[in-house]
Amino acid sequence: MSESTTAKPLSANEGLKAASRHLRGTLAADFADTTTGAISEENAQLTKFHGFYLQDDRDLRNERRRLKQEKAYSFMLRVRLPGGRCTPQQWLVLDQLADERASGTLRLTTRQTFQLHGVLKGNIRPVIRGMHTVLLDSIAACGDVNRNVMAPPNPERSAVLHQVYEQARGFSEFALPRTRAYHELWIQDELVSGGEFRADEEPLYGATYLPRKFKTGFALPPSNDVDIFSQDLGFIAIVEDGKLAGYNVCVGGGQGMSHGNAKTYPRLADVIGFITPDRVNELGGTVIAIQRDFGDRTDRKHARLKYTIDDRGITWFVGELERRLGWALAPARPYAFTTITDPLGWQRCDDGSWFYGLHILSGRIKDAPGWAMKSALREIAQIHEGDFRLTPSQNLTISGVSDARKAQIEAILARHGLADENARTGLRLNALSCVALPTCGLALSEAERELPQLLADLETVVEEAGLRHDAISIRMTGCPNGCARPYLAEIGLVGRAPGKYNLYLGASFEGTRLNTLVAESLTHPQVVERLAPLLKRYATERTSTGERFGDFCHRVGAVG
Numbered sequence: 001m002s003e004s005t006t007a008k009p010l011s012a013n014e015g016l017k018a019a020s021r022h023l024r025g026t027l028a029a030d031f032a033d034t035t036t037g038a039i040s041e042e043n044a045q046l047t048k049f050h051g052f053y054l055q056d057d058r059d060l061r062n063e064r065r066r067l068k069q070e071k072a073y074s075f076m077l078r079v080r081l082p083g084g085r086c087t088p089q090q091w092l093v094l095d096q097l098a099d100e101r102a103s104g105t106l107r108l109t110t111r112q113t114f115q116l117h118g119v120l121k122g123n124i125r126p127v128i129r130g131m132h133t134v135l136l137d138s139i140a141a142c143g144d145v146n147r148n149v150m151a152p153p154n155p156e157r158s159a160v161l162h163q164v165y166e167q168a169r170g171f172s173e174f175a176l177p178r179t180r181a182y183h184e185l186w187i188q189d190e191l192v193s194g195g196e197f198r199a200d201e202e203p204l205y206g207a208t209y210l211p212r213k214f215k216t217g218f219a220l221p222p223s224n225d226v227d228i229f230s231q232d233l234g235f236i237a238i239v240e241d242g243k244l245a246g247y248n249v250c251v252g253g254g255q256g257m258s259h260g261n262a263k264t265y266p267r268l269a270d271v272i273g274f275i276t277p278d279r280v281n282e283l284g285g286t287v288i289a290i291q292r293d294f295g296d297r298t299d300r301k302h303a304r305l306k307y308t309i310d311d312r313g314i315t316w317f318v319g320e321l322e323r324r325l326g327w328a329l330a331p332a333r334p335y336a337f338t339t340i341t342d343p344l345g346w347q348r349c350d351d352g353s354w355f356y357g358l359h360i361l362s363g364r365i366k367d368a369p370g371w372a373m374k375s376a377l378r379e380i381a382q383i384h385e386g387d388f389r390l391t392p393s394q395n396l397t398i399s400g401v402s403d404a405r406k407a408q409i410e411a412i413l414a415r416h417g418l419a420d421e422n423a424r425t426g427l428r429l430n431a432l433s434c435v436a437l438p439t440c441g442l443a444l445s446e447a448e449r450e451l452p453q454l455l456a457d458l459e460t461v462v463e464e465a466g467l468r469h470d471a472i473s474i475r476m477t478g479c480p481n482g483c484a485r486p487y488l489a490e491i492g493l494v495g496r497a498p499g500k501y502n503l504y505l506g507a508s509f510e511g512t513r514l515n516t517l518v519a520e521s522l523t524h525p526q527v528v529e530r531l532a533p534l535l536k537r538y539a540t541e542r543t544s545t546g547e548r549f550g551d552f553c554h555r556v557g558a559v560g
């Protein structure tokens with residue numbers, strides 16, 4: 001299938017996928033083995049396609065090594081949740097599974113879904129079966145396939161929003177792998193070790209799936225809440241005369257890079273033209289097929305669509321796309337993004353109902369003394385008649401609330417110490433961080449656990465400078481892979497080593513311009529030292545036209 005023209009050997013994962021009998025590998029036997037909490041390296045690659053990763057608690061590594069025990073293995077499981085929508089019933093099941101079968105917390109991700117951490121090997125099946133009872137799954141939440149499809153969670157419950165969401169959900173279904181391995185292994189128990197293998201058809205992916213992960217998002221201007229230019233494939237809804245006319249298509253976005261490897265870089269997607277809504281699946285499927293056939297299967301650090309496009313050129317890509325489609329894209333239509341921020345607090349919708357946007361720092365849902373987020377949301381789920389929408393900024397929208405229920409929800413939030421969650425500084429409300437330590441095997445530094453103190457330190461500066469109500473985006477990750485999309489933040493902090501961060505400045509607030517590296521390996525105090533004078537200058541020297549911090553950094557030469 002691959003037309004990739006290189007003599008280099010294929011990466012190890014390619015052989016693995018090919019031999020996996022459509023993602024079955026020896027998973028059945030591995031999960032039957034109760035002598036270890038781990039699975040084989042090969043199977044650990046395959047479980048990603050099923051939505052879960054082998055991890056170990058890195059806080060416990062030294063102690064376990066000292067005691068000559070195996071690492072504290074467990075799994076992170078990611079739910080597939082197109083557009084981030086879930087029902088109260090689904091919420092309650094995940095809440096319970098987190099308590100009974102995982103680490104007791106839920107984590108909202110930057111792609112609008114849930115992660116459970118600390119799922120022991122023996123709990124994988126019960127968790128997946130529990131999810132299955134409320135029609136949730138984790139298929140293709142990770143792996144070399146189209147991942148969780150993003151869609152705007154927040155704006156009005158309008159007909160257009162609904163259409164865009166349905167289109168995103170439809171595309172998620174369309175681009176799912178067709179293998180029955182997930183159901184056989186985790187739900188039906190049909191395939192025991194060595195059992196008969198029934199060949200599956202994978203018309204879109206073939207036997208070796210994609211060279212690398214693939215990400216799709218739908219945006220509805222003026223909000224770029226899904227960070228559309230960071231997606232491999234983006235659909236920007238164009239509304240004319242109050243109706244959905246179609247989508248501008250963009251391709252080749254991505255964030256991941258590696259320190260010290262100039263061949264890897266974050267890239268903004270290119271807008272390549274306009275299509276009508278009925279052509280979304282056909283176009284999206286064709287983009288995926290081109291990446292399947294031309295993506296670099298020899299080097300996983302060079303295997304995303306962004307590199308395929310940069311290696312061959314966008315003109316080649318559009319030509320190949322239109323050749324396969326048999327029709328040409330129309331010229332892109334005008335659109336404008338003005339924000340990425342989630343609306344917080346109560347908002348009235350077109351249909352007369354309300355939604356409540358709730359800020360949740362780093363998307364971590366847990367209970368702490370005086371701050372019982374998990375219990376509060378459980379209670380809300382027990383009385384809620386609408387749905388929940390997870391946002392790309394790791395926040396939550398409680399959507400479809402009637403006048404009668406508003407006061408009840410407010411009372412629950414207040415009783416659990418959450419009345420003022422949205423009354424934070426503009427910096428905190430626009431902060432994201434990735435999970436990083438202790439679970440992420442790739443973390444070079446802390447992120448989620450470091451962010452609260454960093455924000456507290458910067459908030460002192462922000463308050464003194466009179467910037468409390470100014471939205472400034474700050475995103476922190478524990479390594480350069482870019483899971484909190486740090487290269488699209490006005491202030492980006494990227495882990496370099498334990499306690500050390502690279503500082504990036506100057507992205508546009510609405511996610512249309514990447515930031516620039518301005519300092520390497522700063523400690524936490526050095527980050528504050530470096531940002532404090534700049535924030536103070538911003539307070540007094542910004543233009544009177546609402547100049548954003550990222551734009552200010554460019555104008556005053558703070559960015560290279």
Ligand code: SRM
Nearest residue numbers: 109110111113254255256257433434435439440481482483
């Ligand atoms: Fe990510 C790998 C967490 C969004 C780029 N990401 C990982 C892993 C699975 C680590 C691993 O491979 O062992 C992390 C698990 C940590 C943990 O303990 O939970 C992880 N990524 C996350 C999440 C949970 C961050 C968060 O705090 O919310 C996000 C889950 C999204 C989801 O629900 O599907 C998450 N990851 C992203 C994003 C943002 C996005 O997609 O909008 C990116 C940048 C966009 C992109 O893909 O270019 C991202 N993650 C990566 C990469 C680098 C990919 C690359 O092309 O270089 C890796 C490493 C890899 O794939 O080798 C990675």
Ligand code: SF4
Nearest residue numbers: 434440443478479483
């Ligand atoms: Fe892990 Fe790096 Fe992603 Fe953070 S950015 S979750 S440290 S892979």
